[in-house]
Amino acid sequence: MVARRHRRHTRGPVAPELERGGMKTLAVFLVALVLAGCGSAAGASYVPADVGPTPSSSSASSVTPAPPAAATPHAAMSVPTAIYLPDPDPAKEIRTEPKALACGSTIPYPTSGPDVWRAFYCTDRALPGSDMPHYGIITGHSTRSGATDTTMNRLLAHLDTLVGRQILIRTKASGSRWLVFRFTSVEHVAKNRLGQATALWGTPTSSTAGRLVFLTCGQSRYGTDPDDNIGMVAQYVGMR
Numbered sequence: 001m002v003a004r005r006h007r008r009h010t011r012g013p014v015a016p017e018l019e020r021g022g023m024k025t026l027a028v029f030l031v032a033l034v035l036a037g038c039g040s041a042a043g044a045s046y047v048p049a050d051v052g053p054t055p056s057s058s059s060a061s062s063v064t065p066a067p068p069a070a071a072t073p074h075a076a077m078s079v080p081t082a083i084y085l086p087d088p089d090p091a092k093e094i095r096t097e098p099k100a101l102a103c104g105s106t107i108p109y110p111t112s113g114p115d116v117w118r119a120f121y122c123t124d125r126a127l128p129g130s131d132m133p134h135y136g137i138i139t140g141h142s143t144r145s146g147a148t149d150t151t152m153n154r155l156l157a158h159l160d161t162l163v164g165r166q167i168l169i170r171t172k173a174s175g176s177r178w179l180v181f182r183f184t185s186v187e188h189v190a191k192n193r194l195g196q197a198t199a200l201w202g203t204p205t206s207s208t209a210g211r212l213v214f215l216t217c218g219q220s221r222y223g224t225d226p227d228d229n230i231g232m233v234a235q236y237v238g239m240r
Contacts, residue, residue, distance in 0.1 A: 166180050
């Protein structure tokens with residue numbers, strides 16, 4: 001089979017009761033990043049616009065100050081507590097609570113055992129929030145057959161229509177509100193080139209602020225090459 005390399009899609013969780021299944025690694029030789037100044041920003045504050053001096057009684061017309069602009073919703077980066085991708089088909093819906101994973105340069109998500117179906121958030125990348133200064137990673141196992149249902153299987157099942165769709169993330173900081181991310185691209189990257197995938201991780205001169213990368217292995221049954229990693233890139237667009 002000829003492996004596809006860095007092909008971009010232009011078209012366009014899974015509950016604990018799902019079958020549960022060891023440790024295999026997804027090689028991610030990421031380029032070094034300097035993460036200076038990553039503290040959480042303060043919540044947005046309103047500064048009224050200068051409306052000028054109070055009009056005198058001799059003014060020909062009255063001046064009505066413009067109403068204040070609505071404050072931008074804000075949630076500092078924090079631990080994700082829920083991931084939700086709605087779908088009319090319950091078998092394709094994603095509704096799950098991700099677990100923490102120390103990723104480093106090699107992402108060691110489980111490929112068997114009780115957590116094989118889960119999604120994981122990388123604790124050494126940006127956590128979801130409205131103020132993410134650089135990219136975060138959500139990862140997990142995908143399977144060659146349908147014997148085991150996993151979060152990433154369900155995400156891959158949407159691959160052809162994923163760009164433009166929204167995925168919702170709840171965090172400790174957002175409380176009952178959802179952070180909204182919109183998928184902007186799907187990247188097929190050879191596993192030995194993943195660390196150099198600038199479409200996922202950016203470059204020294206490009207920003208990845210607000211970016212969340214959903215990362216797993218390709219599977220033939222979803223039309224993707226098993227020799228590739230699939231990076232599904234989503235961008236923060238707001239809260240609701």
